[in-house]
Amino acid sequence: MFCFRGRQGGLIKVIWHDGQGACLFTKKLERGRFIWPSAADGTVVITPAQLGYLLVS
Template sequence: MIPVRSDVRIWLATGCTDMRRGMFGLALLVQQGLKRDPHAGDLYIFRGRRGDLIKVLWHDGVGMSLYAKRLDRGRFIWPAATDGVVAITASQMACLLEAIDWRNPRMTWRPQAAG
């Protein structure tokens, strides 16, 4: 779990992002494409074209962190907009990370067995 303070803003980068990008490539995308400061302490969440992989970029004041999550089955729920950012709350992000539709919280898929 990412320890998110209450004053941290969380942004979904709408559209599809090239998931080959690493920490510095995504920070550059935040700075040039979204016109925001990647070192301001906000969380930026990016989704790939297939929808089963997200990356979270966060600068906590000490250093930059990059978190990734890939779903075994299903897709992450994403806004329909093609360009820009959408602000979400910490509870909506928690639903998103659990593959629950953060607009209408409900499990989209749950594994039945470990193997």
């Protein structure tokens, strides 16, 4: 599973493979930004709970 956030922080994309093919989930906020963990090397590992928080907010 891969999660990406847009440059301005208002868009998130999640790509995963369900065993039959790739799936893409996209969520765009009308206002505000997704709170994203900081990454020193450009890669962040998040827990399922953190992913759930991102998708609900």
